[in-house]
Structure formats: structure tokens, C-alpha cells
Amino acid sequence: MRDTGYESKRVVVGGGLFGCYAALVLADYGHDVLLIEQSSTLMSRASFVNQARLHTGLHYPRSILTATEALSQYRKFRARFPQAIRDFRQIYAISAHNSKTSAADFTSFVARLGVNTDEVDPMRWFRIGTVSRAFEVEEPSFDSTILCRLLLEEISARPNIAIQFNTSVIGGTALRDRVVLHLDNERTVEAEGVFLATYAGTNALRHSLGLTPMPLTFELTEVLLGNVSSELSNMGFTVMDGPFWSMMPFGHSDQVTLTSVGLTPLRRSKDEASFDCQSLRDGCTALQLADCTQCHVRPASASIHQLQQVKLFLKNEFAFRPTRSLLTVKAILSTSQVDDARPTLIHREPDLNVTTIFSGKVSTLFDLEKELS
Numbered sequence: 001m002r003d004t005g006y007e008s009k010r011v012v013v014g015g016g017l018f019g020c021y022a023a024l025v026l027a028d029y030g031h032d033v034l035l036i037e038q039s040s041t042l043m044s045r046a047s048f049v050n051q052a053r054l055h056t057g058l059h060y061p062r063s064i065l066t067a068t069e070a071l072s073q074y075r076k077f078r079a080r081f082p083q084a085i086r087d088f089r090q091i092y093a094i095s096a097h098n099s100k101t102s103a104a105d106f107t108s109f110v111a112r113l114g115v116n117t118d119e120v121d122p123m124r125w126f127r128i129g130t131v132s133r134a135f136e137v138e139e140p141s142f143d144s145t146i147l148c149r150l151l152l153e154e155i156s157a158r159p160n161i162a163i164q165f166n167t168s169v170i171g172g173t174a175l176r177d178r179v180v181l182h183l184d185n186e187r188t189v190e191a192e193g194v195f196l197a198t199y200a201g202t203n204a205l206r207h208s209l210g211l212t213p214m215p216l217t218f219e220l221t222e223v224l225l226g227n228v229s230s231e232l233s234n235m236g237f238t239v240m241d242g243p244f245w246s247m248m249p250f251g252h253s254d255q256v257t258l259t260s261v262g263l264t265p266l267r268r269s270k271d272e273a274s275f276d277c278q279s280l281r282d283g284c285t286a287l288q289l290a291d292c293t294q295c296h297v298r299p300a301s302a303s304i305h306q307l308q309q310v311k312l313f314l315k316n317e318f319a320f321r322p323t324r325s326l327l328t329v330k331a332i333l334s335t336s337q338v339d340d341a342r343p344t345l346i347h348r349e350p351d352l353n354v355t356t357i358f359s360g361k362v363s364t365l366f367d368l369e370k371e372l373s
Contacts, residue, residue, distance in 0.1 A: 011036060011181065011191040013169050013205065016047040017144075018357050019197035020151045021365045025372045026195070027158045034189065035161060036181075038168040038288065043148040046199050049223055049293065049328035051259050052141040052251055054078075054085065055361055058092060059139075061101045061109040061241055071113060073363035077142075080366075084147040085140050088249050090236040093122055093134040093313075101241035103133040110135075125237070130313045141236070142362060143251030168288045171208040174352045179209075184288070193353040195372070200329035202358055203272045204286035211349060214358065215334040218273040219265035220292060224258040224303055225250060226322040232256075237314070245309055247320060258320055263306050265330075266299040273329045292327035301325055332360055346371040 012023045015037025023035045039045065053059070056074045057067030078085055094103040101109070110117050115138070122134040155161050172181040172194075179194040198205050203213040228235075228247070236248030236256075243262035250257045267275045272286040280297040284290035292298055303322050310320055333345070344359035344367045357368065 009192045010034070010195065011179070011189055011193070012195045012197060013181070014197035014199065014201070015039070015042040015163070015165075016045060016197060016199055017043055017147070017151070017362060018199070018359060018365055018368070019195075020148075020155065022195050022197055022357060022368050022372060023161050024151070024154055024158070025368045027161045029372070031160065033161045034191070035155070035163045036167050036169060036183075036189070037163065037165050039291075040165050041148075042152060042163075043144055045289075045291070046328050046330060047148070048144045049221075049326040050144075050330075051223065051246060051248065051257050052086075052144060053246070053248065054140050054142045055363060056115065056137070056139045057113050058110070058115070058137055059238070059240075061106055064109070064112060067109070067113055070361060070363060071115065073361075073366055076366050077363040078140075081142070081147055081150055083150065084142045084144075084251075086143055086249055086252050087140045088234045088236055090137050090139045090238065090248065091120065091125065091134055092117075092137050092139075093126060093131040093237065093239050094241070095239050095244055095313075096130055096132045098243070099241050106133075106135075106240070125315065126313050127315060131239070139236075139238075141249055141251060143253075145251065169205060169208070170287060174209050174211070174349065174354050176351055177353075179352075179354060193355070195355045195357060197357040199358070200273050200289055200331050201287060202331060202356060206356065207272070208287060209354065211354065211356075213271055214345070214347075214356070216271070216331050216358075217334050218269045219330045219332070220267040220269075220273075220275050220277075220299065221264045221328060221330045222266050222299075222302060223264065223326045223328075224301075224306060224320075224322050225255045225324050225326065226258060226320050227254070228256055228320055239313060245306065245313075247310065255323065256320070258306055258310065258322070260302075260306050260309055263302045263309065266302060266327075270334075273331070289329055292329065293325075295327070298327055330360070331358070333358075 055070040057071035060067040117135040122131040245260040344364040
């Protein structure tokens, strides 16, 4: 170890789900790994603040490739982390108006995907004329807290993984034979290879290393948490396909999440995660994003509009009662907005030992096993 910093054969930047799993994969291939996380805990940002949907492919009727991949990965994820799975009755409903996918299209898509669905009477839950058809499907949620505990136990059991908490990478130099990273604690880390798994911080970190940014769009998003009546306990609803909404259990808790395609994003930004609220506080930049949920200048909630949207569909006696909201920055590939695909990218820089890991779907983390060898 140099007195100016650290030496490690492999460095993973970002302690979210993909960063944690990348560290495990690299360690199992025999590498010494340093995992750098800017927060005091693992999986505390986008890996926690999300809908917690474990995709079985049904959410992507306009991208059969993405759907098929999601279904395959879902089965593997379920077998790998059974303790983190929350099963419930999931109802997919096709909106009678403004849906990009018709009921007939969805039925055909399900047949191509090869999954079983049971058609149910939409009048049981939805207002007259709002939904054309409804289907009960297999699509659980995952509990990110349990998942984090399981991964931390595996990481702790591997002596060749070290974790550096409360530390951010603020720059560096990528060379052919090594990568030097500058940390916010005025130290440096030198490694044979670096793996960037920072999700919302992807382009800002790539820019700090002199790398070309990826075609990403960033969204400051709000996930509503709340309670539902006893009739809706252990149930989930997804209205498709377009600017609609989903409501489903939040892991193993007694809370449910409410999200909306059009209303969950409160702010959008191209190229890097830069939003107007960042100018109103210190210490929040595209490279070092602060915790949006705890922020005193966070944007105003869209909860009123989300509740109005739900009430257009669900019957009054099944009202959602919000308790709080969680905010985080989400990143999506700009090209995926065309067909709703959510590919996983594992990009190795030509002639440089820097790999960027980017994905918006939890179950695709198994792609790392074959790509990081």
C-alpha cells in the first residue's frame, strides 16, 4: 500500500445492487476487490427507492427481446434469492383508452412469451369503461433490505473483498496498464481494472475520467408509499400500456408503492444528473449526488396528481392512502424510450481497463457472471 492511498487489483465504484454483485463475481474469479460506496450503507439509493417489481417480462409488450430476457433472469433470480421474494396477486389491466398495446396485442404477446395468465373480471376492481380486459399474472416484488443483507453476508464471507464507505470518486486517470482514482478524502486508489456501477452518476464519473458519456436521460423520481384497504392487501395493479400507473406491495413490508409513468419523474435532465434544485443546496452535484429523500429543497410532490389518476380507474372503496414518498435519481438509455426496452450494458473501454455497468432491471445482474470473467 502506498502512503498516498490504496492499491487494489480491481475496484468497483458504486455499492448498489450491480456494484455489490460485480464485487462478488470478481472475487470469485480470484481478484482482490475494493468496493467504494459514497453512502454509509450499501443499496441505499436507486436499489432501495424503486417500485421493487421483479420483472417476468410482462411489462415490456413492445420489446419481446427484453421480455424474454427478463423472464429467463427472473427465474434465476428467484432461485438465487428466495428469501427476498414477495408473492402476491398481480393484476395487469389494459386501459380502454390511450394504451399503446391493445388487449388483443397483449394476449398475443403473452402467448409468444410462453407464460400463463388467468383472465379476470375487471369490474371487480375498476370503474366501468376504464379497462378493456384484466389478467392475473405471476410477477412478484423483491425486498431490497433483505436482498442487501444477503449480499452483504456473501461479501463479508469473502476475504478478498474490502469495502470503503462514505467515499466518493471525484476524478482520475485511465491508462493502458492501470487506473488511478482520486477520492474525496484526498487519497488515491490505483488498480489494474475499474468497474463503474454508479447508475445515476454514470456519465458524471465517466466525464471525470475523460471518457465519452453514454446516451442517457436522468430523472429525479418520486415513489409514493402508502396503505390500502384490507380488500387490497397482498395485491398489485398495473395499468398498461403507456402513461399509466402501478400499485404493488413494497417488499415484505405492510406498505405499497404507487408509481406513474408520467408523474413519477419530477425532473428530467440529459447527459448528466443536473437539476435546478441542486443550486439551492451545497454538496449535491452530478458527480456526488446527495440523498434526495432527505433533501430540504426536494421538488414538490406529485402525489395529488397520482391519486387523481388512480381514482379514475379504481373504485372509491379501494383508495390508496399515502404515508410518505421516497426520491432518487433514475437513469435510462435514451434509445429505450422508443420501444420501452431496458437492456443491460457492460461496456469495456477500448485499450483501457475500465468497464461501465449499467442496467435498469434488477434480475439482469446475472449478466455480470459471463461478462466480467
